[in-house]
Amino acid sequence: xxxxxxxxxxxxxxxxxxxxxxxxxxxxxxxxxxxxxxxxxxxxxxxxxxxxxxxxxxxxxxxxxxxxxxxxxxxxxxxxxxxxxxxxxxxxxxxxxxxxxxxxxxxxxxxxxxxxxxxxxxxxxxxxxxxxxxxxxxxxxxxxxxxxxxxxxxxxxxxxxxxxxxxxxxxxxxxxxxxxxxxxxxxxxxxxxxxxxxxxxxxxxxxxxxxxxxxxxxxxxxxxxxxxxxxxxxxxxxxxxxxxxxxxxxxxxxxxxxxxxxxxxxxxxxxxxxxxxxxxxxxxxxxxxxxxxxxxxxxxxxxxxxxxxxxxxxxxxxxxxxxxx
Amino acid sequence: xxxxxxxxxxxxxxxxxxxxxxxxxxxxxxxxxxxxxxxxxxxxxxxxxxxxxxxxxxxxxxxxxxxxxxxxxxxxxxxxxxxxxxxxxxxxxxxxxxxxxxxxxxxxxxxxxxxxxxxxxxxxxxxxxxxxxxxxxxxxxxxxxxxxxxxxxxxxxxxxxxxxxxxxxxxxxxxxxxxxxxxxxxxxxxxxxxxxxxxxxxxxxxxxxxxxxxxxxxxxxxxxxxxxxxxxxxxxxxxxxxxxxxxxxxxxxxxxxxxxxxxxxxxxxxxxxxxxxxxxxxxxxxxxxxxxxxxxxxxxxxxxxxxxxxxxxxxxxxxxxxxxxxxxxxxxx
Numbered sequence: 338x339x340x341x342x343x344x345x346x347x348x349x350x351x352x353x354x355x356x357x358x359x360x361x362x363x364x365x366x367x368x369x370x371x372x373x374x375x376x377x378x379x380x381x382x383x384x385x386x387x388x389x390x391x392x393x394x395x396x397x398x399x400x401x402x403x404x405x406x407x408x409x410x411x412x413x414x415x416x417x418x419x420x421x422x423x424x425x426x427x428x429x430x431x432x433x434x435x436x437x438x439x440x441x442x443x444x445x446x447x448x449x450x451x452x453x454x455x456x457x458x459x460x461x462x463x464x465x466x467x468x469x470x471x472x473x474x475x476x477x478x479x480x481x482x483x484x485x486x487x488x489x490x491x492x493x494x495x496x497x498x499x500x501x502x503x504x505x506x507x508x509x510x511x512x513x514x515x516x517x518x519x520x521x522x523x524x525x526x527x528x529x530x531x532x533x534x535x536x537x538x539x540x541x542x543x544x545x546x547x548x549x550x551x552x553x554x555x556x557x558x559x560x561x562x563x564x565x566x567x568x569x570x571x572x573x574x575x576x577x578x579x580x581x582x583x584x585x586x587x588x589x590x591x592x593x594x595x596x597x598x599x600x601x602x603x604x605x606x607x608x609x610x611x612x613x614x615x616x617x618x619x620x621x622x623x624x625x626x627x628x629x630x631x632x633x634x635x636x637x638x639x640x641x642x643x644x645x646x647x648x649x650x651x652x653x654x655x656x657x658x659x660x661x662x
Numbered sequence: 663x664x665x666x667x668x669x670x671x672x673x674x675x676x677x678x679x680x681x682x683x684x685x686x687x688x689x690x691x692x693x694x695x696x697x698x699x700x701x702x703x704x705x706x707x708x709x710x711x712x713x714x715x716x717x718x719x720x721x722x723x724x725x726x727x728x729x730x731x732x733x734x735x736x737x738x739x740x741x742x743x744x745x746x747x748x749x750x751x752x753x754x755x756x757x758x759x760x761x762x763x764x765x766x767x768x769x770x771x772x773x774x775x776x777x778x779x780x781x782x783x784x785x786x787x788x789x790x791x792x793x794x795x796x797x798x799x800x801x802x803x804x805x806x807x808x809x810x811x812x813x814x815x816x817x818x819x820x821x822x823x824x825x826x827x828x829x830x831x832x833x834x835x836x837x838x839x840x841x842x843x844x845x846x847x848x849x850x851x852x853x854x855x856x857x858x859x860x861x862x863x864x865x866x867x868x869x870x871x872x873x874x875x876x877x878x879x880x881x882x883x884x885x886x887x888x889x890x891x892x893x894x895x896x897x898x899x900x901x902x903x904x905x906x907x908x909x910x911x912x913x914x915x916x917x918x919x920x921x922x923x924x925x926x927x928x929x930x931x932x933x934x935x936x937x938x939x940x941x942x943x944x945x946x947x948x949x950x951x952x953x954x955x956x957x958x959x960x961x962x963x964x965x966x967x968x969x970x971x972x973x974x975x976x977x978x979x980x981x982x983x984x985x986x987x988x989x990x991x992x993x994x995x
Contacts, residue, residue, distance in 0.1 A: 362800070388800065394830065399789050399823030406793015406807070409778045410728060412800060414793075429820075433783050434790065441769040442779060443762030444984035478985055502987040577986075 339522055344514040346488035347377045350495035351415065353524075355385055358413060361499060364391040364400050365417030365453075374419045375455060375514050397423050401430035401452065405438065408450040413499060421456035421508055422468050435504045436479035448504045451495075457548055457598055458641050459512030464634035467641070469547075469599035474506050475576045475608070481505040481529055482576040486550035488518040490573055493527030501529060510548040532579035534586070538568035540659055541592040544583060544609055546572040549596045549646060556651035565659050575605060580612065587613045591622035592658055598645050601629035623661060628654045670879045672946045678721060678878040679941065680955055682713035682934045685737040687963045688746055692736065692753060693913045695967060702755025703766040706913045709737030714933030715840045715903035717741045718873075718881025719808065722889055728776045728794030728807035730787035733768055734840070734907075735780040738810050743775045746966035756973035763976050764984070776805070784845075785811060785818030788837070792824045795833035795898070806892045808836040814845025816859060822866065828898035829867035835898040836888055837863065841875065842907035847919040863900030875903030876933045905933075 341349070355361045363378060369392035372379030382390040393400045397418060404414035418424060424431060431452065438446050458467045474482050481503055485491040491509065498505040535550070536557055545553045550571045557567040568586050572579065587593050593613055595606035606627030613625050628651055631644045668675060689708040696706045709716060712734065720741025723729070731738045739749065744760075752759025753767050760770050771779035778794055781787035787809060794807030815821055816839065828835040839859070843850055851857060860870035869891060873884045881903050888899035906928035910917040917925070941947035 391831075394823070394826060396823035396827065398820050399792070399827050402786070402789025402820065402824070403793040403796055403827060406728075406730070406778060406790035407796045407800070408793070409773065409790070410794050410797035412797050429783055429786055430789065434781070434786055438779060439987070440984050441761060441765045442771040443760070443764045445761060445771055446773060446779060447987055481986070 338519040340517050341488055341520050342515055342517050343488045343491050343509070344375065344377055346492035346520050347495055347509065348379065348381070350492040350499070351378060351381060352384070354496055354499040355381065355389060360411065361413045361415065362389040362391065363415045363417065364393050364404065366393055366395055366419050368392060368417050373417070375511060377509070377514070378417070397426035398430050401427040401435065404450050404452070405430060405434045405448060408448045409438065409446050413449050415451045415453055415499065418452060418454040420466050421454045421470050422465050424454070424470060424473065431474070431480070431506070432477045436477045439503070440479055447502045449502045450504045451498045452504065452506045453509070454506070455509040455511050457510040457512055458635055458645055459548070461637050461641050462511075463637040467635040469597065469630065471508060471575055472599060472604050475605070479504065480576060481574065482508065483529060483574050484508045484510070484547040485573060486513070486547050486571050488516070489520050490527060490533075490571070492520055493525050494529065494573065497526045497529055500526070505529070508547070512548050516551075527573075529574045530577045530579055532573055532582040533571045534568065534582065535571050536567065536569040538566035539590060540566045541594060541655055542568045542570060542586040542590045543594050543596060543651070543655065544570050544572060545596040546575065546605070547598065549598050552646060552648050553596050553651060555648045556655065559648065559652050560655055563656070565655065567655060578612070583609065584613065584616050588617050588620045591620050594626040594628055594651075594655055594658055596628045596646050596651055598630055600632050601627055602632050604629050623658055626654055626658045668879055670882055674721065674882070675879065675937065675941060675946060678717050678882060679934070679937050679947070680959065681717040681721060681741050682878060682937070683956065683959050684746070684962070685709055685713045685717065685740045686934060687959050688740060688749070688966070689736060691963045691967055692750070693909070695754070696913050700971070701753050701767070702763060703753075703768075706767055707734040707911065708909050708913060709734055711906045711908035711928065712737055712840050712842055712875070714878035714937070715875035715881055715905040716810070718878045719810075719838050719885040719901070719903070722882050722885035723806065723808060724889075726776055726803070727805050728778055728791065728798065729810060730778045730791040730794070731780040731810045732784070732787055732812055732815070733782055734812060734842075735770065735810065736767070739770060739772070739777055739780075742777060744770070744772060744777070746962055747969035750966040750970035751973045754970040754973070755975065756970055757976055757980075758969070758973035762980065785815035785820045787811065788815065788821050788824045789827075792828050792833060792835050795828060795835035796831070798834050799831070804893060806834045806836055806889050808838050810838045810840060812845065813839060813841040813843065813850045814853075815839075817853060825863060825866040825868050825898065825900070832895065832897040834892040834895075836885075836892060837868065837898065837900040839900070839902045841902055841904045844907060844911070844920070846911045847917070849920070859902050860900065868898045868900045869896070870900040870902070872902040872904065875905030876928075876931045876936065878933055878937050
């Protein structure tokens with residue numbers, strides 16, 4: 338094992354996959370000479386050249402569309418959207434083209450493409466640079482959506498995403514780039530669609546992903562000191578969901594909380610609540626609890642922290658969930 | 663009266679005529695099966711009137727060249743070698759269709775002949791064709807990628823993002839506008855403040871040309887030159903082929919928004935009749951050989967309809983098939 342940052346782990350994945358496969362290329366705003374707005378692709382331009390690390394104009398729809406066309410004709414594009422907040426500019430190409438081509442053509446065309454982007458709060462970047470828009474993307478059949486919470490997963494999942502023959506939306510978190518963790522020295526990949534149980538527990542299941550996982554893990558330690566043992570599951574892939582892992586834990590504990598940085602309304606918590614209620618209602622001891630961001634635009638000020646779940650709000654929420662009060 | 667001799671070979675002129683005839687007959691037959699309620703979809707946009715524009719560009723392209731099409735894409739695909747039977751099966755929603763019936767009229771694709779897919783979002787196929795041009799350059803394939811679209815797409819922002827990228831990176835891409843004068847029911851001069859579209863392209867550094875889209879030979883010659891420009895590494899081109907849509911936007915649209923006299927005016931310059939007459943005048947073609955050609959094409963179209971009707975409908979389980987590639991890429995390699 339070696340310790341490395343989330344940013345470096347992602348870069349290593351890009352580097353290794355580009356070295357392994359000539360058909361992989363990166364295109365996006367500032368991915369080349371600048372090294373990526375958050376430094377993920379730093380050094381790749383020098384290593385692989387302008388043909389494989391393509392600095393694009395600010396044309397989000399155009400670069401996603403170019404990626405779709407390049408994928409259809411045999412390349413493996415990694416298209417970078419600098420912020421997930423910019424998906425609106427490219428949404429037709431994402432939802433109507435990238436996601437649907439395989440199905441519309443009866444399996445004739447495949448889109449082996451990764452749309453790399455990043456989202457979330459943590460830098461007081463305001464309402465147009467801090468969102469968690471995964472629900473928009475998970476709602477579209479044909480897209481795989483991945484949101485890694487730590488360096489090891491970030492690297493292993495990104496490598497799999499690049500090798501995957503389906504379109505993958507890979508959403509990183511801006512507040513995680515400098516966080517560090519253990520990463521295997523040797524070559525490895527992590528399958529898409531598999532959640533990971535990070536902590537065993539019997540009293541409550543907490544489902545989370547991306548930057549909220551570390552908040553949840555801290556909350557779980559605090560809860561343990563109060564005698565509440567939480568099972569913590571990192572979903573890692575939001576589409577397709579690992580329903581087996583989710584439901585077996587829900588059946589075991591009977592109490593479930595979903596913690597996410599996205600807005601409460603129609604967020605992942607809503608979907609998971611519906612899934613669990615439909616599939617294991619009999620085993621539930623309490624309604625599924627959503628701990629989510631406020632249904633407000635993300636404020637830039639100190640209010641930003643108030644808008645999202647915190648260790649304290651998770652502890653309080655779970656305490657009430659378990660005590661039934 | 664003989665016109666001056668053509669720069670296009672006799673064989674090719676006959677091929678243009680045959681291709682146009684095949685498109686016309688296929689589309690008329692498609693309209694018939696549609697009106698009889700046999701097609702899978704409620705939408706059908708015919709290429710009738712656009713035959714010269716699409717056959718001229720289509721035959722100027724080379725084997726392997728990529729292309730994407732739009733709502734009204736049947737004619738282009740036929741010009742690039744699409745099989746009438748599998749096309750008809752697709753329109754009828756049958757499993758022998760190019761997309762197993764899942765695409766329908768507006769989503770036919772056949773990567774085997776370079777067809778990267780038809781598209782029902784106006785202008786959305788354009789950057790995808792730029793992606794084909796990107797691959798061609800990346801792999802040094804020598805292919806040109808053609809984005810076919812209508813005048814309706816001329817005011818979509820994505821066209822200009824696409825033109826800029828193609829010009830910026832000298833990609834082998836042709837932006838081919840089949841201008842049939844109407845975006846659905848809105849005539850081009852009611853949608854665009856300035857009608858000098860070639861200038862728009864040129865301002866992006868894209869070489870542009872405009873051509874009489876009712877004259878297949880002219881379209882062919884201009885297209886061949888533009889495609890050659892891209893194939894030699896000089897970057898993208900833009901071609902505006904001015905044609906007309908004989909039917910309404912959809913097959914059942916009676917076009918109340920346009921004058922009948924305008925329709926008659928355009929029909930007087932029918933692309934098939936014009937080329938046929940020219941070839942008869944120059945004794946490249948006889949009425950007898952035209953009759954034989956016509957019979958052959960009609961036979962193909964009839965066989966295509968029979969093939970489609972005999973093809974099985976999809977099964978329930980097909981609903982969930984092909985959302986994802988089911989076996990590859992997910993497991994640790």
